Amino acid sequence: MTILFDGIAYGMLLFILAVGLSVTMGLMNFINLAHGAFAMVGGYLTVVLMQRLDVPFLVCLPLAFAGTALLGAFLERTLYRPMYRKPHLDQVLFSIGLAFMAVASVDYFVGSQQQIMQLPEWLKGRTELGTGTPWELGMGHYRLFIIAVCAALTVGLQYVLSATRFGSRLRASVDDPRVAAGMGINVNVVFALTFAVGSGLAGLGGALGAEVLGLDPTFPLKFMVYFLIVVAVGGTSSITGPLLAALLLGVADVAGKYYVPKLGAFIVYSLMLAILMWRPQGLFVRQGGK
């Protein structure tokens, strides 16, 4: 049970990190390998704010979100927009170049050592339930906090996507940008906003995950694979797909590392390969979409 719990916490975290990527990929058919860089920026923002300026942890999280969202909006306007119409090869090269630059710059400014998060006292504990029974469940308070925050965000996102005017505009643009533009939706603005929010969420995820995933300058390259797995397996047409994919990945990864540590990440990659061979468009694809 503890493994299941940890896996869910991990999966929720991955979902928050990857959901922005899934929307950008679905919306503009843009392969963004630099998404992890935004998560790293969020993580470093939090660590630096907490260590150097003594900002409380709970204040840092919104700041990490806002900071990366602003950065995302800025980069979207300046660098990303001309890339949308280019072929996929160009997009891959461009975003991988961006990720390399982010890695080297962070290395230069902060240093290559792993950053350590100082959690506030009230998040450090651990609660044991049903000790002695087969269903023994040990919950780290921080994991619990992650699950709560991510669940709230997921519900919020789902509400925004399904019930607000912006959500329906966004879904219309995902389904068919040209027709959406013809109906008077400003696809560019929708996309810029979505990109900013997606980057912000990645930043928030990076801030939350700094303690769980570890934070060092190679973060974007190390976890890019995981984000891409979530998106490739979950499909890009909804947010439930990536959510389920992220949970599956989180549980499989934690369980795999716990039961067969020698094979490590091997299980996850094989699982992904098998799923993609079975359903090349992703597991949870809506039929009849574009």
Place this chain on the structure above:
Amino acid sequence: MQWWEPVLWLLAFAAPWTLPHHALIINEIAIVALFAVSLDLVLGYSGIVSLGHASFLGFGAYTAALFAKWIHPDPLLGLAVGTAAACVLGALCSATILRGSDLTRLMVTLGMALILFELANKFDGLTGGSDGLQGVMMGPVLGRFEFDLMGQVAATYSLAVLLVLFFLARRLVHSPFGATLMAVRDNRLRAMAIGVPVSARLAVAYTIAAGVAGAAGALMAQTTGFASLDVFALERSADVMLILVIGGVGWLYGGVVGAVVFKLMHDVISSITPQYWTFWMGLFLVVLVMVGRERLFKPWTWMGRS
């Protein structure tokens, strides 16, 4: 055959003997060029975006190194074995790249490289794990030429293999088979409609390219006497893509030109800033794509509208 081609190759073969201090880097360039030619067969001629081409390089390298260590030290035999092993792996993997979108292909190729990386890391009894496979002693090439410390024999050996495989690859892409590959790349649906067996062609092309990459890996293991985990790393796959793009995709000399430019650039930049050279490579990539791949080496077109 253009008039400048024999001149180019003669210069290449003369280089390790006239510039003995640079023989090692010439060897590296030849190997990387061969790897880039292999990726060109996949990316440039078949249109498959692959981010895991290092799987075949690494597989060839480990196979050749293990073969030399445990079975027979002859380089040519090892080269053949490494190539064949990578071909088999390529044939198995070709089933994964036939369906799905670019993203799916990107993921399965990348996933393959990661799986091999993990396997090589975990089976450390066989591969040496993260320490790398050490103690590979190579026999002399053709039973006569010993590998020397300066790397002159190694460079000539690699160049010779590059030459042979390069012209074989060129023969391939200029054959009717190559023409159908390009038809598939340009428009899969139409190629299918005129009766090209798309899946079979792509699978064969992928297998051949895997074999060439395996040969490059085998050369790498043989000339350095060493195979380490970083042959599977993502950076390798990204580097070779960059090399190919610098030189030009869909043009076999592109891989060779790109390898020369890239290796020299790498050498210069990393001698200035050893730690942060990835930054400059990243910047180069971004600028390259912003300006446009085909326009980078034609400065007079930068100002016009694309």
